[in-house]
Amino acid sequence: MARPAHKLTPRTKAVAVLGALAERYGEKERAAPSDPLAVLVRGVLSQNTSDVNSGRAYRSLMDRFGDWDSLAGATRGQIARAIKSAGLADQKAAAIRAILDWLGKQDGYSLDFLRGLDSPEVERRLRAIKGVGVKTARLVLLFGFGRPVFVVDTHVLRVSKRLGLIPPGCGRGKAHVLLDDLVPDSQKYSGHLNMIEHGRRTCHPRTPACDACPARQWCLHVRGQVQ
Numbered sequence: 001m002a003r004p005a006h007k008l009t010p011r012t013k014a015v016a017v018l019g020a021l022a023e024r025y026g027e028k029e030r031a032a033p034s035d036p037l038a039v040l041v042r043g044v045l046s047q048n049t050s051d052v053n054s055g056r057a058y059r060s061l062m063d064r065f066g067d068w069d070s071l072a073g074a075t076r077g078q079i080a081r082a083i084k085s086a087g088l089a090d091q092k093a094a095a096i097r098a099i100l101d102w103l104g105k106q107d108g109y110s111l112d113f114l115r116g117l118d119s120p121e122v123e124r125r126l127r128a129i130k131g132v133g134v135k136t137a138r139l140v141l142l143f144g145f146g147r148p149v150f151v152v153d154t155h156v157l158r159v160s161k162r163l164g165l166i167p168p169g170c171g172r173g174k175a176h177v178l179l180d181d182l183v184p185d186s187q188k189y190s191g192h193l194n195m196i197e198h199g200r201r202t203c204h205p206r207t208p209a210c211d212a213c214p215a216r217q218w219c220l221h222v223r224g225q226v227q
């Protein structure tokens with residue numbers, strides 16, 4: 001017989017929750033890693049906007065400049081005009097400019113020189129760039145370098161709090177540390193994608209569809225214990 005939810009260790013609960021989400025939404029197979037620099041720029045563009053808008057901005061950037069070397073010759077204003085569909089265009093253009101300036105002092109417009117470093121060091125170096133936060137740095141690790149790190153976006157944060165995997169007042173930075181520890185490496189890739197899918201399809205911010213939720217038995221929100 002399954003143990004009552006309140007008797008599970010946090011790690012066992014995380015594994016059970018992710019297993020239930022995988023059953024509902026499917027286990028996600030690891031795709032071939034993408035160009036890490038493309039992941040980094042897309043990560044910057046994705047801040048505070050939808051995938052549709054950030055994807056449109058990235059295509060516009062590539063259509064306008066063609067490759068990284070041409071983009072490196074662009075001014076901040078030119079970049080901002082190309083990415084306006086992502087919103088916060090000036091701020092994001094400044095971050096992209098900072099990335100390109102940083103790479104200009106390295107070995108060219110590629111992140112390949114980071115491949116030999118361990119994940120915390122890659123994250124530290126990327127976060128030292130103005131405008132690159134913990135989520136964006138970890139997206140590069142997960143999708144660009146194929147590393148087992150857990151990435152927390154707005155959906156993952158909300159779902160994890162409702163399910164009691166992290167404390168209700170937990171911020172994004174702390175959530176990365178806690179969930180990285182709770183989620184086994186083998187589940188980090190699929191778990192990240194399935195938590196996002198759950199947040200989009202079922203565990204909506206305002207009116208979650210709790211009656212249809214595969215993780216309801218572990219949820220603190222349905223018991224009125226968290227928002």
Ligand code: SF4
Binds near residue numbers: 162208216219
């Ligand atoms: S039971 Fe409702 S609030 Fe809880 S995780 Fe499922 S959908 Fe979200």
